[in-house]
Structures are given as C-alpha cells and as structure tokens.
Amino acid sequence: MAKTIVILGASYAGLIVAHKLLKHSLKTAKEELKVVVVSPTTHHYWNLASVRAIIPGQIPDEKVFSSIPDGLAQYKESAVFVLGTATGVDIPSKTVLIKTPSGEQKQAYDILVIATGCRSDDDAPWKSSLSGYEATKAALHKTQEHVKAAKTIVVGGAGPTGVESAAEIGFEYGKNKEVTLITAGSQLLTGVPPSVATFADNELKKLHVNVIKDTKIISSTSTTEGKTELALSNGEKMVVDLYLPTIGVIPNSEFLPKSLLDDKGNVMVDQYLKVKGAEDIWAAGDITDCQPAQYIYCEKQAGALARNLDLVLSGKEPVVYKTDGAPIMGVSLGRSRATGRFGNMKMPSLVIWFVKGRTLGVQNMPGLVSGASA
Known part of the structure; x- marks a missing residue:
C-alpha cells in the first residue's frame, strides 16, 4: 500500500517539496509513494514580482501566474491535486479536513507537510488570496487600475514590500504623481545596517518619493468621494487617492491545534523542521517560527525539508537545518537600482539588481511550477 504524503499549500515551499519528492524520493523510498497537494488556488502566484506587477503594463499575467495541476500532471497517479483549504487536522487519526468546492472531505496522511504560508492583512495583492486564482488576479488588476488613476498615493510601511512598491511607483510616476511612503520607524527597512537604509532613502528621493518617518498610520477611512482619509500618529490627516498598506501578514494556521503554534500563529518547528509536539x-x-518570512529562507527550508523527508523515507535519520547564518536581504529600488545586506555588510547595488531587481525572478516561475528546477 502506498505511503501518502499530504502537502498543505502550493506556493514556493509546497511546490519545491512536492517536486523534489516526486522526482527523487519516488525512486529511492522503501515504499511506494503518493503525494497529495492541497491548495486553495489552481495557479501559483509569483508574488515576489507583485511590487512591479501593480504598475500597469509592466508584467503580464502569464509571467506571474502558472497552473499548478499542469505542473503535477507529469507524475500521473503518483501526484494528486486537491483544490481546497484545510479546516482542521486530527493528529491521532492522521487525518486532514479539507473544504472543497464540492463540500468537506477527509484526507488521510502518513506524513503531513505544512506549507500554507501567510496572507496580507488587507486587499492589496502582495500575497495569493485564499479565495483562489481568480480573486488574486482580480485584486492585482484592481490595484493596477487604481495606481494608474491616482494622483496622490501613500504606501504604508517601510519593510521590503513597502520600499519596493514605493520605488516602483516612483520610478514610473514620480514626476507626475505625488508618492509618499510613511513608516513608524526611524529608518527604512528596520534592522538593516544604517548604510543600507540610507542608500534606500537616497534612492527613493531620486525617484521623487516623499518619505515620512516616525509616524504611524492610525486608521484609514474611505470618503464619499472615493478617496482615503488617513489619520496619523502626529495628529495630522491626509486625504489621498490611493492607500497601499504593506504592514502585517497573517499566518494561514487557523486550522491547526493551538498547541502547535507560537503566540504569533506560526508553526513551531525543531532543528529538523519537524513540528514540535x-x-x-x-x-x-513563511508559516514556520524559525526564520523571517523571506523567499531566500523559504527556499532553503523547503530544500532542507525535502532532503530530510527523502532520508526518512529511505530509513535514515534526518539532518539538522542550520538557521545561524548571516542575515540576508535584497531590495529592489525601481527598475535600475537595488540594495541589500549580507550580515552587517551592504551589498553592491549592481549585484542585487542583477540577481533580483532586474526581473524580480519571474523567469524562475516556470521551473518552480513544472519541477524543472527541482
């Protein structure tokens, strides 16, 4: 009887694990394998490029959306795609409850992989919608229309997404629109070396983006004229055509027992990436508690998890996943500049631009979804 591995989530981590198992472990495992991939969307969304995709005409849909079932079809009966959302996990019976378009169903597992990631705390298209592909695409198109029509735009938050989206808007429209980035922090990209923050600050100014620091956006309210009124922590109010919040993500972990989660809702894992308890x-x-929610860590974790599952399926012991390396971050600043860090060292703009900012990685999506890069 086949050993069933259920993977919840088919974004970056889920797809990497699925394809590595199906391409490699399928041949070396002691038992026959069946991999069941559960996802609320039929299409992977390359949201790393969302900051540029919100600019009308920059990135076509086919560069950021790709069919997940089509990528799994090559494995025939060894891979099963289930369109649905996990609503519960019964650990003693090793069963997952899944809400599908045709109703609730139960899925038994021998091994369960949680790769459900997180979602945006707003309607902006920074993450894939739990409502599926069409909803994500609609949100992206709606934002494109709003960006094009707006004369005044405020981006809230100065993390990587906030800085990158403000830079993209400034690059395209800085001379014609009033673009403002507001952050509660005293510098951009909190936690990075001052040289990286200063470089980003200077580049945004060159792109005609006004940066307001040490100011929190307390609330946002829609006006009868279709604008947004922002109440700021300094007592001021701003009325703008478009407000794009980039602060706050919510782990997609509500279906899991509370005992498996930390106080932020992240899944607690051990040094092998096994869920504690x-x-x-x-x-x-992004669902785990061991590293920041960044693509580079997501990719590393997925590769390590796939290797450990391969070892376990072959009757061997898993190996430790090390999280003590130097912090890494790359931030695009429009379509010609970038910045980043490796530990406490500022990376050259040209290097980060070439690796990330030039294309935002859209050329890697076909390989991810088809498994060619596994």
Whole structure:
C-alpha cells in the first residue's frame, strides 16, 4: 500500500517539496509513494514580482501566474491535486479536513507537510488570496487600475514590500504623481545596517518619493468621494487617492491545534523542521517560527525539508537545518537600482539588481511550477 504524503499549500515551499519528492524520493523510498497537494488556488502566484506587477503594463499575467495541476500532471497517479483549504487536522487519526468546492472531505496522511504560508492583512495583492486564482488576479488588476488613476498615493510601511512598491511607483510616476511612503520607524527597512537604509532613502528621493518617518498610520477611512482619509500618529490627516498598506501578514494556521503554534500563529518547528509536539508532521516556509518570512529562507527550508523527508523515507535519520547564518536581504529600488545586506555588510547595488531587481525572478516561475528546477 502506498505511503501518502499530504502537502498543505502550493506556493514556493509546497511546490519545491512536492517536486523534489516526486522526482527523487519516488525512486529511492522503501515504499511506494503518493503525494497529495492541497491548495486553495489552481495557479501559483509569483508574488515576489507583485511590487512591479501593480504598475500597469509592466508584467503580464502569464509571467506571474502558472497552473499548478499542469505542473503535477507529469507524475500521473503518483501526484494528486486537491483544490481546497484545510479546516482542521486530527493528529491521532492522521487525518486532514479539507473544504472543497464540492463540500468537506477527509484526507488521510502518513506524513503531513505544512506549507500554507501567510496572507496580507488587507486587499492589496502582495500575497495569493485564499479565495483562489481568480480573486488574486482580480485584486492585482484592481490595484493596477487604481495606481494608474491616482494622483496622490501613500504606501504604508517601510519593510521590503513597502520600499519596493514605493520605488516602483516612483520610478514610473514620480514626476507626475505625488508618492509618499510613511513608516513608524526611524529608518527604512528596520534592522538593516544604517548604510543600507540610507542608500534606500537616497534612492527613493531620486525617484521623487516623499518619505515620512516616525509616524504611524492610525486608521484609514474611505470618503464619499472615493478617496482615503488617513489619520496619523502626529495628529495630522491626509486625504489621498490611493492607500497601499504593506504592514502585517497573517499566518494561514487557523486550522491547526493551538498547541502547535507560537503566540504569533506560526508553526513551531525543531532543528529538523519537524513540528514540535506532533508525530510525522513537518513544516517549511513563511508559516514556520524559525526564520523571517523571506523567499531566500523559504527556499532553503523547503530544500532542507525535502532532503530530510527523502532520508526518512529511505530509513535514515534526518539532518539538522542550520538557521545561524548571516542575515540576508535584497531590495529592489525601481527598475535600475537595488540594495541589500549580507550580515552587517551592504551589498553592491549592481549585484542585487542583477540577481533580483532586474526581473524580480519571474523567469524562475516556470521551473518552480513544472519541477524543472527541482
């Protein structure tokens, strides 16, 4: 009888694990394998490029959306795609409850992989919508229309998404629109070396983006004229055509027992990426508590998890996933500049631009979804 591995989530981590298992472990495992991929969307969304995709005409839909079932079809009966959302996990019976378009169903597992990631705390298209592909695409198109029509735009938050989206808007429209980035922090990209923050600050100014620091956006309210009124912590109010919040993500973990989660809702994993307090359950990506929610860590975790599952399926012991390396971050600043860090060292703009900012990685999506890069 086949051993069933259920993977919840088909974004970056989920797809990497699925394809590596199907391409490699399928041949070396002691038992026959079946991989069941559960996802609320039929299409992977390359949201790393969302900051540029919100600019009308810059990135076509086919460069940021790709069919997940089509990528799994090559494995025939060894891979099963389930369109649905996990609503519960019964650990003793090793069963997942899944809400599908045709109703609730139960899915048994021998090994469970949690790769459900997180979602945006707003309607902006920074993450894939739990309502599926069409909803995500609609949100992206709606934002494109608003960006094009707006004369005054405020981006809230100065993390990587906020800085990158403000830079993209400034690059395209800085001379014709009033673009403002507001952050509660005293510098951009909190936690990075001052040289990186200063470089980003200077580049945004060149792109005609006004940066307001040490100011929190307390609330946002729609006006009868279709604008947005922002109440700021300094007592001022701003009325703008478009407000794009980039602060706050919510882990997609509501379906899991509270005992498996930390106080932020992230899944707690051990040094092997096994979920603490649960037998035969593993996790990787933005849903875990072991590293920041960044693509570079997501990719590393997924690769490590796939290797450990391969070892376990072959009757061997898993190996430790190390999280003590130097912090890494790359931030695009429009379509010609970038900045980033490796530890406490500022990376050259040209290097980060070439690796990330030039294309925002859209050329890698076909390989991810088809498994060619596994």
